Amino acid sequence: RELGLRIEDVASIDRFDITIDGADQVAPDGWLVKGGGGAHTREKIVAGAAERFVVIVDSTKPVQALHSPIPLELLSFGVRATMRRVAPASLRDVPLSPDGGVIADYHGPVDDPAALAVRLSATPGVIEHGLFPPEMVATVLVGRGESVDRTDFTHSSSSS
Structure with a gap:
């Protein structure tokens, strides 16, 4: 505010020109793993509302292929049944997410991130x-170090 920036509640915003965040893993094709801190649901909503999502990481985050653990946010209702369906997985011994979800990690293979994303998204809970x-x-x-590698990804815009 001292710099003249307008501060607004995210609930009042439906689109961002740009969002900037980090990642836990970055694959060469642009797939990311985020959520080491347990806020990946909110991070995905914000990134999805952005015209441009810029990821800034250090040199330890790029990987040849994504691997587990993959963070999960689960409903507490029926969490044991959900854990069975997403196995192999484990609950984290951490506080609930900012929105009250249980934080867990999937520990299985991530050979096909798109297929795994569909499977996880389709799992009740x-x-x-x-x-x-x-x-x-x-x-x-x-x-x-003192340099920055930049990779730009071009996608057809699906925003309206």
């Missing part, structure tokens, strides 16, 4: 997972 598709990502910046 899964609020959200930490797989972010490349269609959400505009740019990835990787800090490497």
Whole structure:
């Protein structure tokens, strides 16, 4: 506010020009794993509302292929049944998400991130997972000492 920036509640905003965030893993094709801190549901909503989602990571975050753990946010109602359906998975010994969800991690293979994302999204009790598709990502910046590697992803815009 001291700089003249307008501060608004995110509930009043339906679109962002740009959002900037980090990631736990970045694959060469633009798939991301986010949610190490347990706020991936909110992060995905914000990234999905952005015209451009820019990811900034250090040189330890790029990977050749995504791997587990994949963060999950689950409803507390029926959590044991949900955990059985997303196995192999484990609950984290952490506080609930900002919206009251239980935080867990999927520990199985991530050979096909798109198929896994569909499977997790279709599982009753899964609020959200930490797989972010490349269609959400505009740019990835990787800090490497004094230099920065930049990768831009071009996707057809689905915003209206």
